[in-house]
Amino acid sequence: MSRFRRSIFAAVITSLMAVPGWAQTTILNVSYDPTRELYREFSAAFTQYWQQQTGETINVRMSHGGSGSQARAVIDGLDADVVSLALEADINAIVEATGKIPADWRSQLPNNSAPYTSTIVFLVRAGNPKNIQDWDDLVRDDVQVITPNPKTSGGARWNLLAAWAWAEKKFGGDEEQVRNYVSALYRNVPVLDTGARGSTTTFVQRGIGDVLLAWENEAFLALEELGPDRFEIVTPSISILAEPPVALVEGNAEAKGTTEIARAYLEYLYTETGQTIAAKHYYRPFKPELVDPAALERFVEIELVTIDSFGGWAEAQPRFFGDGGIFDQIYQPAN
Amino acid sequence: MSGTAVMRFRQPSVLPGFGIALGFTLVYLSGIVLIPLAAMILKSAGLGWAEFWRIVGDPRTLAAIRLSFGASLLAASINAVFGVLLAWVLVRYSFPRRRLADAMIDLPFALPTAVAGIALTTLYAPNGWIGQFLATLGLKVAYTPIGIVIALTFIGLPFVVRTVEPVLREFDREAEEAAATLGATRRQTVFRVILPSLLPAILTGYALALARSIGEYGSVIFIAGNIPYVSEITPLLIVIRLEEFNYAGATAIAAVMLAISFSMLLIINLIQAWSRRRFGHDG
Amino acid sequence: MTVENMLVPSAAGTAAPNRYEATSETRGVRIVLIAIAVLFLALFLLLPLAAVFMEAFRGGIQAYFAAITEPDALAAIRLTLTVAAIAVPCNLIFGVAAAWAIAKFEFKGKSLLTTLIDLPFSVSPVISGLVYVLLFGAQGYFGPWLSAHGIQIAFAVPGIVLATIFVTFPFVARELIPLMQEQGTGDEEAALSLGANGWQTFLFVTLPNIKWALLYGVLLCNARAMGEFGAVAVISGKIRGLTNTMPLHVEILYNEYAFSAAFAVASLLALLALVTLAIKTFLEWRFADGIAAAGRSH
Numbered sequence: 001m002s003r004f005r006r007s008i009f010a011a012v013i014t015s016l017m018a019v020p021g022w023a024q025t026t027i028l029n030v031s032y033d034p035t036r037e038l039y040r041e042f043s044a045a046f047t048q049y050w051q052q053q054t055g056e057t058i059n060v061r062m063s064h065g066g067s068g069s070q071a072r073a074v075i076d077g078l079d080a081d082v083v084s085l086a087l088e089a090d091i092n093a094i095v096e097a098t099g100k101i102p103a104d105w106r107s108q109l110p111n112n113s114a115p116y117t118s119t120i121v122f123l124v125r126a127g128n129p130k131n132i133q134d135w136d137d138l139v140r141d142d143v144q145v146i147t148p149n150p151k152t153s154g155g156a157r158w159n160l161l162a163a164w165a166w167a168e169k170k171f172g173g174d175e176e177q178v179r180n181y182v183s184a185l186y187r188n189v190p191v192l193d194t195g196a197r198g199s200t201t202t203f204v205q206r207g208i209g210d211v212l213l214a215w216e217n218e219a220f221l222a223l224e225e226l227g228p229d230r231f232e233i234v235t236p237s238i239s240i241l242a243e244p245p246v247a248l249v250e251g252n253a254e255a256k257g258t259t260e261i262a263r264a265y266l267e268y269l270y271t272e273t274g275q276t277i278a279a280k281h282y283y284r285p286f287k288p289e290l291v292d293p294a295a296l297e298r299f300v301e302i303e304l305v306t307i308d309s310f311g312g313w314a315e316a317q318p319r320f321f322g323d324g325g326i327f328d329q330i331y332q333p334a335n
Numbered sequence: 336m337s338g339t340a341v342m343r344f345r346q347p348s349v350l351p352g353f354g355i356a357l358g359f360t361l362v363y364l365s366g367i368v369l370i371p372l373a374a375m376i377l378k379s380a381g382l383g384w385a386e387f388w389r390i391v392g393d394p395r396t397l398a399a400i401r402l403s404f405g406a407s408l409l410a411a412s413i414n415a416v417f418g419v420l421l422a423w424v425l426v427r428y429s430f431p432r433r434r435l436a437d438a439m440i441d442l443p444f445a446l447p448t449a450v451a452g453i454a455l456t457t458l459y460a461p462n463g464w465i466g467q468f469l470a471t472l473g474l475k476v477a478y479t480p481i482g483i484v485i486a487l488t489f490i491g492l493p494f495v496v497r498t499v500e501p502v503l504r505e506f507d508r509e510a511e512e513a514a515a516t517l518g519a520t521r522r523q524t525v526f527r528v529i530l531p532s533l534l535p536a537i538l539t540g541y542a543l544a545l546a547r548s549i550g551e552y553g554s555v556i557f558i559a560g561n562i563p564y565v566s567e568i569t570p571l572l573i574v575i576r577l578e579e580f581n582y583a584g585a586t587a588i589a590a591v592m593l594a595i596s597f598s599m600l601l602i603i604n605l606i607q608a609w610s611r612r613r614f615g616h617d618g
Numbered sequence: 619m620t621v622e623n624m625l626v627p628s629a630a631g632t633a634a635p636n637r638y639e640a641t642s643e644t645r646g647v648r649i650v651l652i653a654i655a656v657l658f659l660a661l662f663l664l665l666p667l668a669a670v671f672m673e674a675f676r677g678g679i680q681a682y683f684a685a686i687t688e689p690d691a692l693a694a695i696r697l698t699l700t701v702a703a704i705a706v707p708c709n710l711i712f713g714v715a716a717a718w719a720i721a722k723f724e725f726k727g728k729s730l731l732t733t734l735i736d737l738p739f740s741v742s743p744v745i746s747g748l749v750y751v752l753l754f755g756a757q758g759y760f761g762p763w764l765s766a767h768g769i770q771i772a773f774a775v776p777g778i779v780l781a782t783i784f785v786t787f788p789f790v791a792r793e794l795i796p797l798m799q800e801q802g803t804g805d806e807e808a809a810l811s812l813g814a815n816g817w818q819t820f821l822f823v824t825l826p827n828i829k830w831a832l833l834y835g836v837l838l839c840n841a842r843a844m845g846e847f848g849a850v851a852v853i854s855g856k857i858r859g860l861t862n863t864m865p866l867h868v869e870i871l872y873n874e875y876a877f878s879a880a881f882a883v884a885s886l887l888a889l890l891a892l893v894t895l896a897i898k899t900f901l902e903w904r905f906a907d908g909i910a911a912a913g914r915s916h
Contacts, residue, residue, distance in 0.1 A: 036874055063857045068578040077756030078773040078855040093580055152578045191478045191560040197873040206460040225875045331563040345725035350806055351816035356719040363712045367783055371749035374759055378752055417658050424655040428648055438899040442663050445891035447845025449865045450884040454666035489662055550742025553847035570744040589745045596740035600733050
């Protein structure tokens, strides 16, 4: 037994020593679904930048999935150097479960560690045949709404909160009516995909539903990838300021000796290049002054509420999306 | 290990290699299957009974289990009917491309489930090849429980066919001839003589298809609407619980599923024991 | 008996000749039954398969080859092949050992052992992945120890291999057990009495008797190993180019609106399934007599 254990140790030590020798340094960015195109371009730009700065060739690997499932994977040991997820709550879950991210991660980078923001808009079919203009149209009997499951998709949580924010304003804070509105909204949802991308595919490719509640960037991308003649974007009267945060997973990066690169990677998001790439992929840059104004024209002014009006994620997460929370109550059969 | 202990444990045999073969089997089985499953049961046992039942008795969990069971039962029943028919046609009749048709039966076995799921969704979505015709009839298949039944029918298709085929092939035709000679109509012969003796094989295939369908994930999630209480299958609920960081919930539901799998296997074994006693061959 | 019946050579018999006039259906009934059977097969099997290939080539042949030679796709293909190359031999050795113990000897608890070997077949793939996360994940039982020693199992190739082994666990064993049970121990006893040792007996007597069944088991084990989705999805971490298997890559491409590319990779998997079936059918046709003889010899 002891010899077996010693041979494992030996194997491990050799492999640890061997890694820097034969493989280039690799960092892993664990991200959520709609950032695929953004980070593909950004990682390439950063690799180039890093080589110019240090002469070192590095490799940035990507993993994409639903924000919640990605956080779960990091908690279970997926060896991420940086995480770029849909919500603060998902990063907080990693903080609580593993301690690999310091509790004050939000203060480590500008704008609460959110280098870009987005919002929730409506994607409708060309010509807007159902004449969907604002949130109240979504509960009409003849309208089918596509949105993913807020339990597994970060974007879907922003969707629900945006709807809630509108209803709260409309009904003057009467919670009973707000709840009824949101329940009616979800009764119009025929397919509840697990991730934002799944919902977009259902709406766009399968032709299900009349309106897709989508990240603004996702809506623009769908327009670009799948034909501007087939869909159009409707901006509701009120929406939510979504701040997808990024964080350094210190526990993992320190163990691998990649802290410096990983930190530089995140900081690079805030540079002119990073902000321009974000804007190009339809995210609203945190520092618009660094970006060519032409690239910003497509972003329409919307009245945006923030997560703080829900008491921050620490309060909103359990209240709306926790076990037995508001979302669970919506789906409970009335009896 | 003393020789006498081994002797009592197994009947004597001149063949060598029992110890090493059984030893390796047990170690491998424990390492790959039993210990991991035990770890999961241990984890769910850590919940305590009250909490365990609260999770399992949750209406949403029950709805998911009911759906998984209902859809699997329906799919297995469809397969039982068409499986017998297919086996009959493949064994008894000759027609062009019969061998090709026979080889095709195993396709659901070899085709990756995710590929099957995407392909079926492409076909049955309202704008798909089949879906658009059904849509004009006002019938929705993809993103409803019917879609789940379609996917599970696909997955379970080979089971009944492949269990019934060999039995049918070895079926004693003299019994049929005797029935015919004694004045039975063809229909009577089929329903009174042939089908009853195929019954164990049909039941075995049915139970196998059922066991496989209840846990199926890859092919179903693409075509199911995944709406809680309506089209959310149990394996998906496990994944959802996991992604909510709710390990306790995930393992509790998984433990129930595991118990179901195990009882399905026991039922299959019972059918076969019964069949051996009654008909002298396996199902 | 159970799984292995799927794998039983189906060509052992041929279609009935027409001499059974009295015990056959009328021509009309026959045609209707055949038509229903063919229609059912076309609807449930051929059409999905056709859909995969149609969608794969929608973007043209060039797009098809571009999709399957793209670096991430190649990495996924390589990983899938690696995983199968480890998982299948493991289950092959296990299958032979288990079949030897179960089929050639009588001992207590045999039926329980057989049931346990079948268990992975009916366990949901999701659970198969979950159990390894519970064991080897950072929050799992062995997780802290493993990470303290720098060993990655979950979200790395070892985890994917384990989940794949779990899912394909019974295939070879359940193929061999009934056949070897039926063959009995007479041949082996004769060889031993003629002075052969254990290994020689196994290699020159048992192995030739079971080779076709073994090959079937390996073929189907391999097809399942390469195509597994649910179990691998839970434990893979989906790192592009690193822990992304072919079925996961299909899902990723599908989620990137690269539908043709997704179906292109899917078509490779479908092709693999077809090749598996073709080899199986060819073996049955070419060696039908040998298989039937092996199946019946005592």
